[in-house]
Amino acid sequence: MDLRFDEADEAFRREVACWLATALTGEFAELVDAGGPGREHEHLQARKAWERRLGRDGWIGLGWPEADGGRGLSWERQVIFHEECARAGAPGRVGHIGEQLLGPTLLMFGTAEQKARFLPGILDGTRLWCQGYSEPGAGSDLAAVRTRAELRGGEWHVDGQKVWTSLATEADWCFVLARTEPGSLRHRGLSCLLVPMDQPGVDxxxxxxxxxxxEFNEVFFDDARAARDDVVGAPGEGWKVAMGTLAVERGVSTFGQQMGFAREFERVLAAARATGAADDPVLAERLLDSWMQLQVLRYTAVMTLGAPAGSTPGTEANVAKLMWAPWHRRLGELAVDVLGAAGTVAAGPGVDELTPAQRLHLFTRADTIYGGSDEVQRTVIAQRMLGLPRGPA
Amino acid sequence: MDVGFDAAQRDLRRTVRDLLDREGGAGRGSPVWRRIRELGLLGITVGERHGGAGASSVELGIVLAELGRALTAVPFLQTTVAATVLDRSAAPVAAQVLPGLVAGDLVAGLATPGPASSLPVGTRSALTGVLDNVVDGPHLDLLLTPALVDGDTVLAAVRTDVAGVARTTLPTVDRSRPQARFVLDGAPAVVVGDAAAAARAVDLLLAAVAVESAGAARHCLDATVAHLRTREQFGRPLGTFQALQHRCADLAVLVESAWSTAWYATWAVDGDPATAAVSAPLAKAYCADAFRAVAGEMIQLHGGIGFTWEHPAHRYFKRATSTDLLFGGRAWVRSLVARRAGLRP
Known part of the structure; x- marks a missing residue:
């Protein structure tokens, strides 16, 4: 057991930090700390340009195989890249859905032709993706998907509605989970289609x-079209593909997220010291709890996400989510609590004019819902990790 | 980075688990203690020049997690922590007692850590003060304690069977963890380390307690889940009820995070000592807290049987409580974390 990064990895860290210090200047200087959850609406054009800059300098697809245009870097180096980006305040990504969700899905299930067509646009940061999974009637229960697609005249005709689609206004393409076998139930008869966003049938x-x-959108498909061959995996196998997308994330971005959390905590602590709240015994205990649990998040990520694939039950990401989401929500509560009454006064009269503390407090209510609510995570952990039996249907 | 355990470490875990499944008893006269001595586990971290195996804190942690799981009541944690500390000491007394500690002929331990105001005071050769709630106190031949000598903190060793040392065995709620109070009245003492050595000794002790607690907490969850899978009410296993599944999931998160935190700290005391100054007390505070929560739920989720003397749940619950209240106690350990993290002056 050795839980340190080795010297070569630390050299890589310096290389990343050095690149970031150079790159986050000039037109990109305004992007420091911009974007990310709760701030997805900020500086979108500049962040898209940043995405192309990342691609140009080879910082996208670090963990992908070299044969597919990636750099084949180790888990440690991917972690380091995410940590350094967060430390430098690099802007929230807009290309992450392509890089971290669709790309790995294509690497697993895509044909050679699909990989050749779609991976380069992700790697050079020019083609942005969004994810069309959730629907009004299919949130926690994803298998209840009702969006349908039918193969007619050599192309797919897509009808239905997706919801909670991040960055749909910016995306060029959407990967859509749709029912392609009429009358099929639950997990059967679904397919994963690649649908261009710029067409009359998409709203x-x-x-x-x-x-x-x-930051989130509804996406309506009204006779939208997708090419016959733009289905990932075999038609009808969409559930397997969708689950693969969710399972492939081995959590390298978790470390960057935690670095971001540490920066947020420092701001809450600074505010608590400025207002004197840090000297209040109750708030001081809450600050200490928050800090301690942030370290626990990191120790847990190191010990579980860093373990060799196959050596763990595969529910580490569920455990991690059920740890960080409530933690972050409590930090949001602490952020306004240390301000006291002043925490209730907004930055301006507009409904979206919030102080950073207020934004953290309000947006973190989403953390425990999106990406699988806390309740879904608990059920997954109970049944898949602990082996508790399913109840009667 | 190399996460996880190698083949030799997994073998060690299996050996210890097999041993604890077969042998029981409590204290220095027990069959389990005899086997622990025979296997040389008491010298696991001690250098070969003193007859030990020269392994790291991770190997020590593997044994401790298993002892926690089985709730074995022997003075292993205290003796191995003391031996590890003495192995680093250049004081002649260390070389004199280490072979006895490795063989199990001598038993040693650390005083429970606490604020400076609780430390014995005196000279480099004689100490006066009260050391209360010393874990495994009734068994100890040798006691290590931080002490104030001429205004400086040092780490001192005191023999327990000499004039100037009065020992009183204390009755304990947690019967797996005997305690004694030692009154030192000009007790003969030997300095075995400076303030930094005293601090490192406490870090090792806290990490060891953390990993032992994490092993015990994991067992509480495993036993509870096993019960819920088989116990039927309303015509179906209790484990099918979502209210219980979700409570178990929360416990699983506590156990997994405590386990990771304990191992991080246990690795750090040897692998990255500078960071252990934070991770060791943090791990002790977090793991003791998690252990208490899981042991409490173990009683609740077992229902009536969990409230009986016959069922082991109460022994884990009492051990969890004593773990949290001893070894510095909750408030002191948390304030140590806060000071070392720079959150408080």
């Missing part, structure tokens, strides 16, 4: 959230 409507801002 994107932003959702105004309780933060007053819009």
């Amino acid at each position: 994107v409507r932003p959702i105004v959230q309780l933060t007053g801002t819009s």
Whole structure:
């Protein structure tokens, strides 16, 4: 057991930090700390340009095989890249859905032709993707998908509605889970289709959230078209592909996320010291709890996500989510609590004019819902990790 | 980075688990203690020049996690922590007692850590003060304690069978963890380390307690899940009820995170000592807390049987409580974390 990065990895860390210090200047200087969950609406054009800069300098697809255009870097180096980006305040990614969800799915299930067509656009940061899984009637229960697609006249005709689609206004393509076998039930008869967003049959409507801002969208498909060959995996095998997408994430981005959490904690602590709240015994205990649990998040990520694939039960990501989401929500509560009454005064009269503490407090209510709610995570952990039996249907 | 255990470490775990499945008893006269001595486990971290195996804190942690799982009541944790500390000491007394500690002829341990105001005071050769709630105190031949000598903190060793040392055995709720109070009245003492050595000794002790607790907490969850899978009410296994599944999931998160935190700290005391100053007390605080929560739920989720003397749940619950209250106690350990992390002055 050795839980340190080795000297070569530390040299790589310096290389990343050095590149970031150079790159986050000039037109990109305004992007420091921009974007990310709760701030997805900020600086979108500049962040798309940043995506192309990342691609140009070879920082996308670090863990992908070299044969597919990636750099084949180790788990440690991917972690280091994410940590350094977070430390430098690099902007929230807009290409991450392509890089971290669709790309690995194509690497697993895609044909050679699909990989050749779609991977380069992800790797050079020019083609952005969004994910069409959730529906109004299929949230926690994803197998209840009702969006349908039919092969007619040599192409897929797609009809239905997706919801909570991040960055749909910016995306060029969407990977859509649709029912392609009429009358099929639950996990059967689904397919994963690649659908261009720029066409008459696709309509994107932003959702105004309780933060007053819009990061998530509804996407309506009204006889939208997808090419016959743009189905990932065999038609009818979409559930397997969708589950593969969710399982492939081995958590390298978790470390960057935690570095971001540490920066947020430092701001809450600074505010608590400025207001004197840090000297209040109750708030001081909550600050200490928050800090300690942040270290526990990191220790747990190191010990479980770093373990060799196959050596663990495969539910580490569920455990990690059920740890960080409630933690982050409590940090949001602490962020306004240390301000006291002043924490109730907004930055301005507009509904979306929130202070950073207020934004953290309000947006973290989404953390325990998206990406599998806390309740779904508990059921998965109980049944798949602990082996508790399913109840009567 | 190399996460996980190698083949030799997995073998060690299996050996210890087999041993604890076969042998029982409590204290220095027990069959389990005899086997632990025979296997040379008491010298696991001690250098070969003193007859030990020269292994790292990770190997020590593997044994401790198994002892925690089985709740074995022998003075292993205390003796091995003391031996590890003495193995690093250049004081002549260390070389004199280490062979006895490795062989199990002598038993040693650390005083429970605490604020400076609780430390014995005196000279480099004689100490006065009260050391209360010393874990395994009734068994100890040798006691290590931080002490204040001429305004400096040192790590001192005191023999327990000499004039100037009065030992009182204390009755304990947690019967797996005997305690004694030692009153030192000009007790003969030997300095075995400086302030830094005293701090490192406490870090090792706290990490050892953490990993032992994590092993015990994991057992509490395993036993509870096994019960819920087989116990039927309303015509179906209790484990099919979502209310219980979700509570078990929360316990699983606690156990997994405590396990990871304990191992991080256990590795760090040898692998990265500078960071152990934070991770060791943090792990002790977190794992003791998790252990208490899981042991409490173990009683609740077993229902009536969990409230009986016959069922082992209460022994884990009492061990969890004593773990949290001893070894510095909750408030002191947490404030140590806060100070070392720079959160408080």
